[in-house]
Amino acid sequence: MFWRYLKLIISSWILQAIAFLDLIGFATTYFGTLQVPYWIYLCLLIIALVLSGYNIYKNSAPKIVIDTPKQEDVSLSFPTVYNDHFRINMKSYLTNFGLQSGSIEYINLKFVNVNDLKDEFIMQEIGISGTEGELSKEKYFSPFSTGNDKNSFKFPMIVEPNTMLPFYLRIDISLAFLGDKEEIRRKVAWLKYVQLELEYKVKDSFGTEKSAVPFKINLQTLPEVLERAIESNDQSDQIDEIFS
Known part of the structure; x- marks a missing residue:
């Protein structure tokens, strides 16, 4: 701090x-x-x-603030063998440097578009869409959502004074199913950045404030991440063939 x-x-x-x-x-x-x-x-x-x-x-100081993730706190991955979507993993901070407690009513992470495309029809045609973002108090995300999960956020959440709480976010961006590796490579190479939106609602001594803050994540390294994922999947296939 x-x-x-x-x-x-x-x-x-x-x-x-x-x-x-x-x-x-x-x-x-x-x-x-x-x-x-x-x-x-x-x-x-x-x-x-x-x-x-x-x-x-x-x-x-007078209010609770949620920072948008910085590029240096972002990592990208292709979590499945089909490479039909990629995952954006992010780190952010929730701070309350005021003298009184406040509460966070909710935090939502939303997909907006890629490469500043505004037309929903075009987005559907190219087969790119985003899931609802997830939040965790730790870098680990539970595979199953349960009420007893200590890493999940439970809103409304009281935020004490003099608090700086790091937390983690992730969101999956679908590329639509593409069986051909070259098609996947071309689509991934075309992506320059993805625009997301962090929406949250805060209650404190100054009243209630709702914010929707757009921000961009650079996808310049995504082709390299894809190549590593393809190479890893190819090696797994070779091992399966050897033992089959």
């Missing part, structure tokens, strides 16, 4: 702007005749840190 806060401080435009002014003042003093007391630089830096911290608090 400290490193996330430090990253937000460093990326603050307020701190960057005042640090830039400090550099200009330093250069003016060093290379010119104008003498600026060093304590002015120190005061400006302290003011920048205070304002940056306040801005971060104002933007994130």
Whole structure:
């Protein structure tokens, strides 16, 4: 949590702007005749840190926030021997840096489209669709959904103050059944990115807020993942032939 806060401080435009002014003042003093007391630089830096911290608090502390997954927290896989769909595995964070508890009423992960295609008819014709996304508190997803599964989310869920909870999401994207490997390769190579939507509803002391946040997952490495899956399936077939 400290490193996330430090990253937000460093990326603050307020701190960057005042640090830039400090550099200009330093250069003016060093290379010119104008003498600026060093304590002015120190005061400006302290003011920048205070304002940056306040801005971060104002933007994130009073409410519960669910981050959209970052590309570095994404992995892709083809979970079946038919390679008729691929799976997107993601990691995200749920935070409450406020002073009071709140609740998450629900979290939904939805498939929107691929390559920014808007026409549903075209999406049906090319045979690409998405299932309903799944959530887990741990990287492990239970194969069977049960009420006693400790890794599953049970909504509404109370979120205590000063909380940062990592959680995991996954969604399957269907490619329609293609028996020919070359057809699968062509379709996968055509995919550039998939657009998903993270929808959630939050209740806290500020009221109720419903958010629907779209985000994209880059599929640039998907052809490589497919090739590894095909190679693995071919090796399995060869082993089955040997022992059959």
